[in-house]
Amino acid sequence: MPLREPSGQVRLALQSYLGARLAPLTLIVAAFTCLSAPLAFFLLARDALEVRGDGTAREAASLLRQDVQERPLLWKYDASKVVARVGAFELPGVDRVVVVDADGIPIRGSADDLDALARLEALWRSADIEVEGKVAGTVWVAVSTRALERNTIALTLGFGALGLVLGVLLYGLPMRAMGRAEANIRELVGRLEESQGALARFNATLEQQVEDRSAELRDALEELRRKEQNLREISARAIRMQEAERRGIARELHDSAGQALTAIRIHVQLIGDLLSAREGDDAKTTTMARRTLSMVDDTVEEIRRAVNQLGPAVLDDVGLEAAIRRAGDDLSEATQVQVECHYDVAVELDASVEITAYRIVQESLTNVARHAEASEVTLRVAIEDGALRVSIEDDGAGFDSEAVGPRRRGLVGMRERVELLGGEIQIASAPGEGTRIRVSLPVSSLE
Amino acid sequence: MDDTPQRHWKPWIAGIAVFVVVVAWAVLEVRGVGEDSRPAFLTTALEPSGPNRPDDARLHIAGSGSCVPLTRMLAGSVMQRLDLSPEVHASIGSGGGIRALRDGAIELAIVSRALRDEEIDAGLVYTPFARVPVIVAAGLDVPDRAVTYDELSALFDGRRTQWSDGTKVVVLLREAGDSSHRVVEEVVPEFADITASVRAQGAFRVLYHDGAMQVALANTPGAVGLHGNGVDPSLAGFRALAVEGVEPTGGNVESGAYPFVKELGFVTIGPPQGEAKAFIDYVLSPQGRALLRVRGAVPPAPEGD
Ligand SMILES: Nc1ncnc2c1ncn2[C@@H]1O[C@H](COP(=O)(O)OP(=O)(O)OP(=O)(O)O)[C@@H](O)[C@H]1O
Numbered sequence: 001m002p003l004r005e006p007s008g009q010v011r012l013a014l015q016s017y018l019g020a021r022l023a024p025l026t027l028i029v030a031a032f033t034c035l036s037a038p039l040a041f042f043l044l045a046r047d048a049l050e051v052r053g054d055g056t057a058r059e060a061a062s063l064l065r066q067d068v069q070e071r072p073l074l075w076k077y078d079a080s081k082v083v084a085r086v087g088a089f090e091l092p093g094v095d096r097v098v099v100v101d102a103d104g105i106p107i108r109g110s111a112d113d114l115d116a117l118a119r120l121e122a123l124w125r126s127a128d129i130e131v132e133g134k135v136a137g138t139v140w141v142a143v144s145t146r147a148l149e150r151n152t153i154a155l156t157l158g159f160g161a162l163g164l165v166l167g168v169l170l171y172g173l174p175m176r177a178m179g180r181a182e183a184n185i186r187e188l189v190g191r192l193e194e195s196q197g198a199l200a201r202f203n204a205t206l207e208q209q210v211e212d213r214s215a216e217l218r219d220a221l222e223e224l225r226r227k228e229q230n231l232r233e234i235s236a237r238a239i240r241m242q243e244a245e246r247r248g249i250a251r252e253l254h255d256s257a258g259q260a261l262t263a264i265r266i267h268v269q270l271i272g273d274l275l276s277a278r279e280g281d282d283a284k285t286t287t288m289a290r291r292t293l294s295m296v297d298d299t300v301e302e303i304r305r306a307v308n309q310l311g312p313a314v315l316d317d318v319g320l321e322a323a324i325r326r327a328g329d330d331l332s333e334a335t336q337v338q339v340e341c342h343y344d345v346a347v348e349l350d351a352s353v354e355i356t357a358y359r360i361v362q363e364s365l366t367n368v369a370r371h372a373e374a375s376e377v378t379l380r381v382a383i384e385d386g387a388l389r390v391s392i393e394d395d396g397a398g399f400d401s402e403a404v405g406p407r408r409r410g411l412v413g414m415r416e417r418v419e420l421l422g423g424e425i426q427i428a429s430a431p432g433e434g435t436r437i438r439v440s441l442p443v444s445s446l447e
Numbered sequence: 448m449d450d451t452p453q454r455h456w457k458p459w460i461a462g463i464a465v466f467v468v469v470v471a472w473a474v475l476e477v478r479g480v481g482e483d484s485r486p487a488f489l490t491t492a493l494e495p496s497g498p499n500r501p502d503d504a505r506l507h508i509a510g511s512g513s514c515v516p517l518t519r520m521l522a523g524s525v526m527q528r529l530d531l532s533p534e535v536h537a538s539i540g541s542g543g544g545i546r547a548l549r550d551g552a553i554e555l556a557i558v559s560r561a562l563r564d565e566e567i568d569a570g571l572v573y574t575p576f577a578r579v580p581v582i583v584a585a586g587l588d589v590p591d592r593a594v595t596y597d598e599l600s601a602l603f604d605g606r607r608t609q610w611s612d613g614t615k616v617v618v619l620l621r622e623a624g625d626s627s628h629r630v631v632e633e634v635v636p637e638f639a640d641i642t643a644s645v646r647a648q649g650a651f652r653v654l655y656h657d658g659a660m661q662v663a664l665a666n667t668p669g670a671v672g673l674h675g676n677g678v679d680p681s682l683a684g685f686r687a688l689a690v691e692g693v694e695p696t697g698g699n700v701e702s703g704a705y706p707f708v709k710e711l712g713f714v715t716i717g718p719p720q721g722e723a724k725a726f727i728d729y730v731l732s733p734q735g736r737a738l739l740r741v742r743g744a745v746p747p748a749p750e751g752d
């Protein structure tokens with residue numbers, strides 16, 4: 001059953017469905033109620049009347065039997081007495097007693113008013129007067145049915161009213177209840193539809209909102225990326241500028257202070273030589289000259305180291321791979337540590353990435369030299385998943401990363417350099433288990 | 448749920464079918480009353496299927512029960528003397544006898560009342576043959592021997608309920624129109640109203656034939672009733688009370704001293720003929736008269752007296 005009219009109105013038709021089945025049923029019930037009791041009364045009362053009629057007829061017949069027996073043929077002429085005798089049976093409810101002879105002809109005085117008898121509303125019952133096995137006559141008894149009919153009609157009216165009331169209740173009450181239920185259902189369905197509509201509208205807005213938010217987030221992310229990119233570019237540029245400046249300072253140091261000190265050393269050498277040539281000269285001055293020379297040598301060495309630290313000219317000169325290998329060689333030369341170096345980078349790297357990578361290797365190897373007491377160091381530099389991966393592993397003493405002192409700048413500086421380029425750093429170490437440093441620097445964004 | 452109109456109609460059709468069947472059955476049950484059981488005489492004019500008369504050649508005599516004992520006695524006597532064998536039927540009343548006569552069922556009617564004008568006009572002839580007293584009969588156990596008119600009225604209207612020895616009075620009535628009652632009513636006018644009213648009340652037992660009355664009088668303790676068929680009460684088992692001090696003897700009847708007298712007669716269609724005439728002639732012959740007198744009846748005065 002379709003739930004909707006073409007108009008869109010909710011269509012249940014429960015009431016008409018119920019009505020179509022209830023109404024005939026009600027009709028039957030009403031008919032039965034109206035008819036059954038009066039009919040039963042009628043049938044029973046009619047039976048009773050028949051029994052009474054039969055009884056009266058039999059009684060009258062048996063009363064007449066002896067008379068008839070004594071007067072075969074002639075009994076019917078004794079009409080007045082016969083009529084008078086059977087007249088005693090005309091009790092309440094018995095309208096007439098008629099005696100007929102063997103031919104069925106009423107005896108004189110018994111049924112003189114035939115028309116009135118024919119009109120009688122009565123039930124006729126009979127009993128034969130039998131004499132020696134022959135029917136000599138018959139007694140007919142008219143039992144009045146007027147009271148029966150009156151009572152039956154009264155009962156029918158009464159029960160008709162009852163049937164009507166029953167029918168109205170039987171039909172009306174369920175129909176009313178069903179009508180209400182239908183109205184409720186219709187209202188519920190209406191509400192359901194409303195809330196469905198509301199839900200649909202809400203869903204639509206929600207999607208729109210999510211869409212909007214996502215778009216905003218996307219924009220924000222994009223903005224963030226752009227800013228990060230900017231930042232990274234700025235950082236890289238800052239690093240490059242810093243490095244350039246450092247290299248300038250280193251060059252200045254090397255070219256001015258270094259050259260001057262070299263000149264000073266030559267002069268001090270000469271002064272020493274001159275003093276030692278003058279015999280007898282006090283040994284004090286000579287010693288001083290030698291000491292000054294030694295101080296100058298130390299200072300030159302100090303400056304060279306500072307120059308090297310400030311500006312890794314080696315990068316500009318030989319490139320990242322060679323610079324790293326040289327750093328490794330320097331370490332093994334200075335400390336007897338075995339250094340293994342794997343380098344696999346085929347792409348052009350940004351200067352800032354190269355510097356950072358080199359600085360990290362430099363600091364790590366310095367730490368190995370200073371703290372690790374390692375026997376073997378493994379260096380790996382490679383491009384993986386669009387990033388430059390650098391790892392330095394040693395089999396030295398290791399350390400507890402929680403217990404690093406506050407003044408230590410090496411590891412912190414490494415982390416800062418990596419983060420400036422948007423990369424990641426892992427420092428894994430424990431006492432007695434060596435140290436492993438892994439760094440990943442993004443390179444794709446620079447291409 | 449299927450709401451096609453066709454489906455909607457099915458319960459209606461079923462419902463209406465059941466309704467119609469129920470109503471039709473009820474109507475048939477009610478309408479069927481008495482139609483088939485009505486007696487045929489109400490709807491068709493019926494004709495007698497054969498002759499009314501007994502199919503023999505005998506003289507059939509019937510009528511008033513008051514005449515039956517005397518007539519039977521006379522019939523028995525005539526059979527011995529003449530070549531006649533009349534059959535006297537049990538009482539069917541004077542009117543019944545006359546009707547049977549006119550119907551041809553009998554040849555001679557015996558009556559205890561005078562003919563009506565209409566009957567005389569129809570050519571019926573009345574021949575009186577005896578006068579008998581209507582006795583106030585009482586059971587043999589009743590101590591009383593006589594009644595006055597007032598006492599008779601008191602007995603019959605229920606005012607007097609005890610005989611003189613305190614035993615209960617039981618009144619036996621005959622049906623209205625009985626010849627004995629009519630005789631008493633003519634003499635005691637209020638007696639008609641009294642008996643009519645007690646009959647209507649059903650206060651006393653009513654007997655419809657002389658024979659039945661005779662048996663009831665003999666067998667009912669304290670019984671009293673009117674009886675007049677020429678039979679000797681002492682032989683029948685009851686007693687005749689004196690009325691106003693007069694005994695119901697033949698002499699008192701003939702002299703007119705006894706007040707309640709009933710005349711009995713024969714009725715024929717036209718003047719008596721054939722066997723009927725022979726029987727009547729015998730009854731009115733000296734032998735017949737003598738027989739009547741023996742039975743306490745008074746024969747009519749001989750012609751020419
Ligand atoms: N490869 C290593 N093996 C063992 N210990 C190490 C290693 N690297 C670092 N450490 C420990 O971690 C500490 C911190 O190192 P960090 O480089 O920050 O400081 P530093 O080398 O002591 O001083 P500087 O600031 O000059 O580098 C060191 O003092 C050392 O105890």
Ligand SMILES: [Mg+2]
Nearest residue numbers: 366367410411
């Ligand atoms: Mg360090």
